[in-house]
Amino acid sequence: MTARQLWLRIGQALLVLLATYTLAFILLSALPSDAIMARYASPDLGLSSDEINAIRAEYGADKPLIVQYFTSLFGFLTGNFGYSVQTGASIASMVAEALPGTLALAISAFVLACIWALLIAVAASFSRGLRGFVLGLPSLMVSLPSFWIGIILIQLVSFKLGWVPVIGASPVQSLILPALTLSIPIAAPLAQVLVRSIEDVERQPFISVVKARGASRSRIFFGNVLRNAILPALTIAGVLFGELVGGAVVTEAVFGRAGIGQMTVNAVANRDTPVLMAVVVIAATLYVLINLLVDLLHPVLDPRVRRKERA
């Protein structure tokens, strides 16, 4: 990658982020009956229109849209995501509180998923007899509803086997089942891509040449196939971040864990659009950054996309 390509790629990422923010703003803040009306206009609360207008002014909802857009954009850039309509709390502090739990869940699930995928790929390559079964695993895993996995795990591991206490578990213990639950839908596509790209690499002529040198199966696989096959899997791993966020929402709901997912579910249930918008924009930012990182990592792993010498 030349410096020029690098800057272009970064510029493109920023552009996508700005566009995502704009889309989220239009859809969630600007369009139909805004969140404040939805929450405070209900006759049960008995607020007068003056009082509602005062609340609107407090949230800045009385300003022209374009002013709101730039105020809010500036807020996002400085880490001020506004206030929850539901609780009035600062969204930034809500996120700060919820994020560590979700990060711990997401990271441990992702590491687990990578391990599953690698195990499946290795098993498929080395065990002739089990190959059919192992290759079928990802298709099974991809067909499992994640909430169902979570419930079954609780039933089996907590209630039947009693391995992980339902109440009063330590932080690490309480992470095991959710991480397992979340890892399965991530592992499945990762394994599928890895297995397919291993098959593609094994068909390449250079593998025959390595075989013709008398290389053993494990040398062929670990010394030659794997590093080439990892490249497409890496790209998918970046894309799967989106799945990770969605999965975290479901997993936290199933296990009743506090976190970004729980926050999202509550926001949707209460039509708390500023919160949902903050979550969407933060998730999109992470997604874009992670995929930017993956792109930048590619040249490190693949000499073919390293800085081309000037011909």
Add this chain to the structure above:
Amino acid sequence: MNTATFKKPSVILASIILILAVLAALVPGLFTSHNPLSGTSGALLSPSLEHWFGTDSVGRDLYSRVIYGTRQSLLGALVAVLVGLVVGTILGLIAGAQGGWLDALLMRIVDVLLSIPSLLLSLSVIILLGYGTVNAAIAVGITSVATFARLARSQVISVSSLDFVEAAYGSGASRFQVLTRHILPNSLTPVIALAAVQFGSAILQLSVLGFLGYGAPAPTPEWGLIIADARDYIATSWWLTVLPGAVIIAVVMSANHLSHIVQKKAR
């Protein structure tokens, strides 16, 4: 497709399951005589000959709720796939065939759609449109627009670079003729195959929305909702979650299996 493919046991099994699911969606009364909406016998009965899947917390026959829920799921998945297929393919075709600034613009929109995690995207759409089966289906459909658009675009671009497309110009064809007679027929097969693949995943995504409570309203039998209702009884009544889940898995796996075969043939 050769006949050998149809003779594989896994293909036969998957086809039977899907045919049964479609029948259950069309005429649920064929499979069960119980009412899915009101309880008849006692609550939380374990599976028996009378109640194959047992009964739920208010005494409704679980099996008939699952059967009646088939329509919600299959119809919703169909709507979702159609939304993704039609909108995404049109965007992709325009981008690929037109190129230039329009291509760049459409692809940045696709980037934006891809950058939002799909569940958050569907939740955003739902918060806009409101709860309900159709809205949930549209929300799920929108999450696949980007995938369809990318595939359709890359198909159009790769087919356009084949020699027969230029040869068609050489045979005096106009741009429109080349597009409709040569590029489109050779681009669409993988797109259709993707639609088949998306079907299974749409069922899953819909069940997630149902589970979170954003799909059909409460008494309606919906697969995700049925399992969500059962959550409070997992310590005692295993069948409430295991059996409906098994049905979802069987249908999704069958759909995925057949669609992978379609996709393989499309290559």
Add this chain to the structure above:
Amino acid sequence: MSIHDSLVISDLAVTYSTSRGVVQAVQNVSLSVAPGQITAVVGESGSGKSTTAQAAIGLLADNAQITAGTMHLGEIDLARLTDKQWQRIRGPRIGLIPQDPNNSLNPVKTIGASVSEGLEIHTSLSTEARKARVIELLEMVGIDNPEHRYRQYPHELSGGMKQRVLIAAALALEPDFIIADEPTSALDVTVQKTILDLIDELRHSRNIGVLLITHDLAVAGDRADRIVVMHDGQVKETGYAASVLSDPQDSYTRQLLADAPSLSVASVPQRRSVAGSVRAQQSAHAVAPWQRDVSAQAEPAPLLSVRNFTQKFGDFTAAENISFDVQRGTTHAIVGESGSGKTTTGRAIAGFSSPTTGEILFEGKRIDPKSKQLRKHVQLVYQNPYSSLNPKMTVGVTLAEPLKNFKLVGKSQIKERVARYLELVSLDPEFASRRPAELSGGQRQRVAIARALIVEPELVVFDEAVSALDVTVQSQILRLLARLQEELTLTYVFISHDLAVVRQISDTVSVMSAGQQVEYGETERVFSSPTSTFTRSLIDAIPGQRFRDGSLNMGL
């Protein structure tokens, strides 16, 4: 010099189990490779030559099985080895030079790592000793600056360089023999010769046997001590190079010999007198015909005139200052290696791109890429018949398309016209209802030719139109083109990398290299007394030298 064993294959039979049942790939194959000698297996696609080579190094596909025969390397019968035993044979006893060097090196490993892999597996040399040995090997195969190349990655090397690296890797453990599976078919002609020279030299100096797999009888004649001709999985003829080439016993060998352009002189009818007279006129100013004073000549105006044609793509100049004339009814060839700009020139003539500068005149008028009329007069036939036909359309629909688009005939006559043109290219009219997938490569190319001719063009540009085809099919198509040219008074521009073919079929020729036209003139003159060193090296690289010189290996 090490003591090496011979490879002796007797009565080998290999089958493949496919979804359509068991297929016999090769049967009764017997051959031997002696140390320091080259045995060439010659055959077209589907002849079983590659299966034989794969069997000899134990790399048959998973669905293949050796059902009969033995393959002895000294005392060992290779046909009976287990996977583990094979691992000890491959590398130290048998080496492989693969077909396509561009995909045969691990892209994420350095050159040094790839070459030393065999040493790593089979020897206990220290890291430094391995590196020293690898650099020695790289030097031996003629790689410049081996210390630097050691650290480079495959994509930083040219195809020829990569093949040298692979030869070094194959020789690293001093095997008894090496299998060279079409080792030059992915390389340019001039590079082909240097690679074959290298293999030739190394087998002498290292006393290594070579099993050379090739589709080119001329290459086999130049390099091999013994030749094995295969067809449909059977050995048709075996013998010393001289006896197989100069006194073939089998009818298939005779056909191959007749069809190989570099070995034959008369497989295509002699150039017609029309062309001959044009040639005679042209030869008067063959040195620089584009500089001549047009008015001074009474000869007919050229049908096609390329003047100072230059094509740039961004910063890159694909073709620069190309000029030549093509008379009606003649064939002009554009020859060059990959990247020479020959296809760029051909596409501009066919109106698929506009010259950056210069002009291309057809019947004295500038070619306008937007003109539909032009398409009626100038047609292009592509190299790859697998991508040039729409797979979703039947042959009949494909052929009818130009008729409808140009409104050449009424609706009722379309069917009859399609049938007539299928017959013209020697295909049965019932082919109209078939799809490309049901056709062989040669048949597809005939359909592509029919599609070009059905609009009754005056000029047809052939872009490597026969190079993807087997020799016997290639020669049929070339004869067809010659017949059609005569019957329909067509003018051809024939783009090719194959000088032997060009010599057979063209009246005039442009030789291109790196975007420049290095030579232009009457074909006979260019071949007999080339003025540029590049043309000279191209001509020298045409295989079949020993056959033409009468110096074939007679086993003495």
